[in-house]
Amino acid sequence: xxxxxxxxxxxxxxxxxxxxxxxxxxxxxxxxxxxxxxxxxxxxxxxxxxxxxxxxxxxxxxxxxxxxxxxxxxxxxxxxxxxxxxxxxxxxxxxxxxxxxxxxxxxxxxxxx
Amino acid sequence: xxxxxxxxxxxxxxxxxxxxxxxxxxxxxxxxxxxxxxxxxxxxxxxxxxxxxxxxxxxxxxxxxxxxxxxxxxxxxxxxxxxxxxxxxxxxxxxxxxxxxxxxxxxxxx
Numbered sequence: 276x277x278x279x280x281x282x283x284x285x286x287x288x289x290x291x292x293x294x295x296x297x298x299x300x301x302x303x304x305x306x307x308x309x310x311x312x313x314x315x316x317x318x319x320x321x322x323x324x325x326x327x328x329x330x331x332x333x334x335x336x337x338x339x340x341x342x343x344x345x346x347x348x349x350x351x352x353x354x355x356x357x358x359x360x361x362x363x364x365x366x367x368x369x370x371x372x373x374x375x376x377x378x379x380x381x382x383x384x385x386x387x388x
Numbered sequence: 389x390x391x392x393x394x395x396x397x398x399x400x401x402x403x404x405x406x407x408x409x410x411x412x413x414x415x416x417x418x419x420x421x422x423x424x425x426x427x428x429x430x431x432x433x434x435x436x437x438x439x440x441x442x443x444x445x446x447x448x449x450x451x452x453x454x455x456x457x458x459x460x461x462x463x464x465x466x467x468x469x470x471x472x473x474x475x476x477x478x479x480x481x482x483x484x485x486x487x488x489x490x491x492x493x494x495x496x497x498x
Contacts, residue, residue, distance in 0.1 A: 306484055317475060317488030318432065331484060365431055374484040375420050379431040 278302075279380035281366050287386045290356060296383045298349040298366030304378075305371040307349040309341060312363040312382070324349060326371075356387045389414045392478050394489035401496055405466050409492045411476030412458045421459045422477040423450055426491065432475055436461070466496045 279300045288294050298307065306325045310318035323331035324343040338360075340352040349366055363384050367377040393412045401407045413421070420439050424432035436443050438459060442451040449462040463470055476489035 308484070317490055320485060323484045325484065363429075369484070375479040375486065376422070376434065376437060377486065378434065382431050384429070 279366055279368055279378055281364075281380040281383050283383055284381065285384045285386075287388065288353065288356065289388050290358070292356075293352070293354045295353065296351040296364055296366075296385075298351075298380055299347055300368040300378075300380075301347055302368065302378070303346075303370070304368035305346060306369045306374050307343065308367040308369075308377060309339075309349070309351050310365040310367060310379075312365055318365055318379075322351075325374075353385075356385075358387050361386045391415065391480070391487045392476055392489040394474075394476050395492045396490075398493035398495055401466055401494070403466055403468060403496055403498055405496075406462065406464045407466055407494065408460055408462045409474055409476075409494075410458055410460050411489055412456075413476075413478045413487075414457070415478065415481060416454075416457060417481055418478050420479055421450075421452060422486075423448075423459075423461050424475040424477055425472045426475055427472045435474070463494075466494075468496050468498070470494060471496045 282297045309321040312318040320333050321335045322341045327343045338355050342350040363382045365382045366380040369377045391414050423435045425435045426432040436450045438450045438452050447464045451460045473491040473493050475491045478487050
Protein backbone atom coordinates (compact mmCIF):
# COMPACT_ATOMS: atom_id res chain seq x y z
CA UNK A 276 0.00 0.00 0.00
CA UNK A 277 1.74 3.14 -1.21
CA UNK A 278 -1.25 5.39 -0.99
CA UNK A 279 -2.17 8.57 0.82
CA UNK A 280 -5.91 9.12 0.88
CA UNK A 281 -7.78 12.35 1.47
CA UNK A 282 -11.42 13.16 2.10
CA UNK A 283 -13.46 14.84 0.92
CA UNK A 284 -12.41 15.25 -2.72
CA UNK A 285 -14.33 18.51 -3.01
CA UNK A 286 -15.63 20.88 -0.36
CA UNK A 287 -17.66 24.05 -0.67
CA UNK A 288 -18.08 26.09 2.48
CA UNK A 289 -19.26 29.48 3.58
CA UNK A 290 -17.08 31.91 5.51
CA UNK A 291 -18.88 31.12 8.77
CA UNK A 292 -18.71 27.34 8.46
CA UNK A 293 -16.46 24.93 10.34
CA UNK A 294 -15.21 21.94 8.38
CA UNK A 295 -12.37 19.45 8.50
CA UNK A 296 -10.14 17.85 5.92
CA UNK A 297 -8.86 14.35 6.56
CA UNK A 298 -5.75 12.53 5.43
CA UNK A 299 -4.74 8.93 6.03
CA UNK A 300 -1.74 6.77 5.20
CA UNK A 301 -0.90 3.20 6.17
CA UNK A 302 2.68 3.08 4.95
CA UNK A 303 4.16 3.50 8.43
CA UNK A 304 5.38 6.98 7.51
CA UNK A 305 6.16 9.12 10.55
CA UNK A 306 6.10 12.54 8.89
CA UNK A 307 2.95 14.07 7.44
CA UNK A 308 2.42 17.40 5.74
CA UNK A 309 -0.24 19.85 4.66
CA UNK A 310 0.32 21.89 1.52
CA UNK A 311 -1.83 24.50 -0.19
CA UNK A 312 -1.75 24.86 -3.97
CA UNK A 313 -3.32 27.66 -5.98
CA UNK A 314 -3.93 27.33 -9.72
CA UNK A 315 -0.79 27.38 -11.86
CA UNK A 316 1.44 27.67 -8.78
CA UNK A 317 3.59 25.07 -7.01
CA UNK A 318 2.49 23.62 -3.66
CA UNK A 319 3.22 25.76 -0.59
CA UNK A 320 4.05 24.06 2.71
CA UNK A 321 1.68 24.83 5.58
CA UNK A 322 2.43 22.36 8.40
CA UNK A 323 4.71 19.42 9.16
CA UNK A 324 4.06 16.75 11.75
CA UNK A 325 6.90 14.51 12.78
CA UNK A 326 6.14 11.56 15.05
CA UNK A 327 2.70 13.06 15.68
CA UNK A 328 4.10 16.36 16.91
CA UNK A 329 3.85 19.65 15.05
CA UNK A 330 7.37 20.49 13.94
CA UNK A 331 6.82 23.21 11.35
CA UNK A 332 4.12 25.87 11.03
CA UNK A 333 4.82 28.14 8.10
CA UNK A 334 3.13 31.15 9.72
CA UNK A 335 -0.28 29.85 8.70
CA UNK A 336 -3.29 31.90 9.90
CA UNK A 337 -5.05 30.45 12.94
CA UNK A 338 -8.22 29.82 10.94
CA UNK A 339 -6.35 26.69 9.82
CA UNK A 340 -5.81 24.28 12.70
CA UNK A 341 -3.96 21.00 12.14
CA UNK A 342 -4.32 17.90 14.26
CA UNK A 343 -2.53 14.56 14.22
CA UNK A 344 -4.62 12.06 16.26
CA UNK A 345 -2.24 9.16 15.52
CA UNK A 346 0.60 8.19 13.22
CA UNK A 347 -1.74 7.36 10.33
CA UNK A 348 -4.13 10.29 10.44
CA UNK A 349 -3.81 13.99 9.84
CA UNK A 350 -6.66 16.48 9.99
CA UNK A 351 -6.94 20.11 9.02
CA UNK A 352 -9.72 21.98 10.79
CA UNK A 353 -11.08 25.02 8.98
CA UNK A 354 -12.97 27.90 10.54
CA UNK A 355 -13.92 31.37 9.33
CA UNK A 356 -12.09 30.99 6.03
CA UNK A 357 -11.85 33.67 3.38
CA UNK A 358 -12.56 33.30 -0.36
CA UNK A 359 -8.82 33.64 -1.05
CA UNK A 360 -8.33 30.40 0.91
CA UNK A 361 -9.95 28.52 -1.98
CA UNK A 362 -7.29 26.14 -3.29
CA UNK A 363 -6.24 22.51 -3.59
CA UNK A 364 -5.15 21.22 -0.17
CA UNK A 365 -2.65 18.42 -0.44
CA UNK A 366 -1.55 16.01 2.23
CA UNK A 367 1.78 14.22 1.94
CA UNK A 368 3.77 11.74 3.98
CA UNK A 369 7.33 10.49 4.15
CA UNK A 370 9.36 7.77 5.86
CA UNK A 371 11.40 8.48 8.96
CA UNK A 372 14.94 9.24 7.86
CA UNK A 373 13.87 10.02 4.29
CA UNK A 374 11.75 13.12 4.83
CA UNK A 375 12.76 14.59 1.49
CA UNK A 376 10.92 11.87 -0.47
CA UNK A 377 7.30 12.83 -0.05
CA UNK A 378 4.20 11.08 -1.38
CA UNK A 379 1.11 13.15 -2.01
CA UNK A 380 -2.55 12.38 -1.61
CA UNK A 381 -5.09 13.35 -4.28
CA UNK A 382 -6.00 16.55 -2.51
CA UNK A 383 -9.19 18.26 -1.42
CA UNK A 384 -10.39 21.02 -3.72
CA UNK A 385 -11.79 23.68 -1.41
CA UNK A 386 -14.05 26.52 -2.48
CA UNK A 387 -14.92 29.22 0.07
CA UNK A 388 -17.96 31.29 -0.82
CA UNK B 389 19.24 33.40 -8.41
CA UNK B 390 15.92 31.91 -7.34
CA UNK B 391 16.14 28.86 -5.09
CA UNK B 392 14.77 26.63 -7.85
CA UNK B 393 14.21 27.86 -11.37
CA UNK B 394 12.72 25.96 -14.29
CA UNK B 395 12.25 26.48 -18.01
CA UNK B 396 8.98 28.39 -18.24
CA UNK B 397 7.43 26.32 -21.04
CA UNK B 398 5.01 25.38 -22.36
CA UNK B 399 6.79 22.82 -24.48
CA UNK B 400 4.65 21.60 -27.38
CA UNK B 401 6.17 18.51 -28.99
CA UNK B 402 4.91 15.85 -31.39
CA UNK B 403 4.50 12.27 -30.30
CA UNK B 404 7.78 10.38 -30.52
CA UNK B 405 9.93 13.45 -29.98
CA UNK B 406 12.68 13.78 -27.39
CA UNK B 407 12.30 16.71 -25.02
CA UNK B 408 14.48 18.02 -22.22
CA UNK B 409 13.75 20.34 -19.33
CA UNK B 410 16.33 22.10 -17.21
CA UNK B 411 16.15 23.16 -13.59
CA UNK B 412 18.72 25.30 -11.78
CA UNK B 413 19.09 25.49 -8.02
CA UNK B 414 20.89 27.91 -5.74
CA UNK B 415 21.79 25.79 -2.70
CA UNK B 416 25.14 24.21 -3.53
CA UNK B 417 24.85 21.97 -0.46
CA UNK B 418 21.76 20.17 -1.83
CA UNK B 419 22.34 16.43 -2.01
CA UNK B 420 19.10 15.10 -3.42
CA UNK B 421 16.76 16.24 -6.15
CA UNK B 422 13.37 15.16 -7.38
CA UNK B 423 11.19 15.39 -10.45
CA UNK B 424 7.44 15.19 -9.91
CA UNK B 425 4.77 15.20 -12.59
CA UNK B 426 1.44 16.84 -11.97
CA UNK B 427 -1.58 16.35 -14.20
CA UNK B 428 -4.18 19.09 -14.39
CA UNK B 429 -6.16 19.29 -11.13
CA UNK B 430 -4.36 16.25 -9.69
CA UNK B 431 -1.68 15.76 -7.07
CA UNK B 432 2.08 15.77 -7.77
CA UNK B 433 3.39 12.25 -8.32
CA UNK B 434 7.03 11.38 -7.74
CA UNK B 435 8.66 10.60 -11.07
CA UNK B 436 12.36 10.31 -10.28
CA UNK B 437 14.83 10.89 -7.48
CA UNK B 438 18.40 11.95 -8.25
CA UNK B 439 21.14 11.49 -5.67
CA UNK B 440 24.33 11.22 -7.70
CA UNK B 441 25.13 12.04 -11.29
CA UNK B 442 21.87 10.81 -12.71
CA UNK B 443 19.10 8.29 -12.88
CA UNK B 444 17.35 6.47 -15.70
CA UNK B 445 13.93 4.84 -15.71
CA UNK B 446 12.71 3.64 -19.08
CA UNK B 447 12.16 6.63 -21.35
CA UNK B 448 13.05 9.09 -18.60
CA UNK B 449 16.58 10.18 -17.72
CA UNK B 450 17.52 12.71 -15.06
CA UNK B 451 21.01 14.21 -15.09
CA UNK B 452 22.68 16.19 -12.32
CA UNK B 453 25.45 18.71 -12.92
CA UNK B 454 26.70 19.82 -9.51
CA UNK B 455 29.33 22.20 -10.88
CA UNK B 456 26.72 24.22 -12.76
CA UNK B 457 23.96 23.49 -10.23
CA UNK B 458 21.37 22.20 -12.62
CA UNK B 459 19.29 19.09 -13.10
CA UNK B 460 17.76 18.06 -16.37
CA UNK B 461 14.94 15.70 -17.27
CA UNK B 462 15.03 14.02 -20.67
CA UNK B 463 11.98 12.27 -22.05
CA UNK B 464 12.52 10.05 -25.09
CA UNK B 465 9.82 8.84 -27.47
CA UNK B 466 7.20 11.17 -25.98
CA UNK B 467 3.69 9.80 -25.53
CA UNK B 468 0.44 11.71 -25.41
CA UNK B 469 0.15 10.54 -21.80
CA UNK B 470 3.35 12.41 -20.92
CA UNK B 471 1.43 15.69 -21.21
CA UNK B 472 1.61 17.22 -17.73
CA UNK B 473 3.45 19.79 -15.66
CA UNK B 474 6.87 18.67 -14.46
CA UNK B 475 7.99 20.05 -11.11
CA UNK B 476 11.63 20.22 -10.08
CA UNK B 477 11.96 19.84 -6.31
CA UNK B 478 15.02 20.49 -4.16
CA UNK B 479 15.19 20.00 -0.38
CA UNK B 480 16.03 23.25 1.42
CA UNK B 481 18.38 21.65 3.90
CA UNK B 482 15.88 22.15 6.72
CA UNK B 483 14.37 18.77 7.52
CA UNK B 484 11.16 18.06 5.63
CA UNK B 485 11.09 21.35 3.72
CA UNK B 486 11.13 21.17 -0.05
CA UNK B 487 11.46 23.97 -2.55
CA UNK B 488 9.33 23.50 -5.64
CA UNK B 489 10.06 25.04 -8.98
CA UNK B 490 7.15 26.69 -10.74
CA UNK B 491 6.89 23.75 -13.13
CA UNK B 492 7.30 23.23 -16.85
CA UNK B 493 4.22 22.42 -18.87
CA UNK B 494 4.60 19.74 -21.53
CA UNK B 495 1.98 19.17 -24.22
CA UNK B 496 2.54 16.19 -26.50
CA UNK B 497 0.48 16.29 -29.69
CA UNK B 498 -0.37 13.85 -32.49
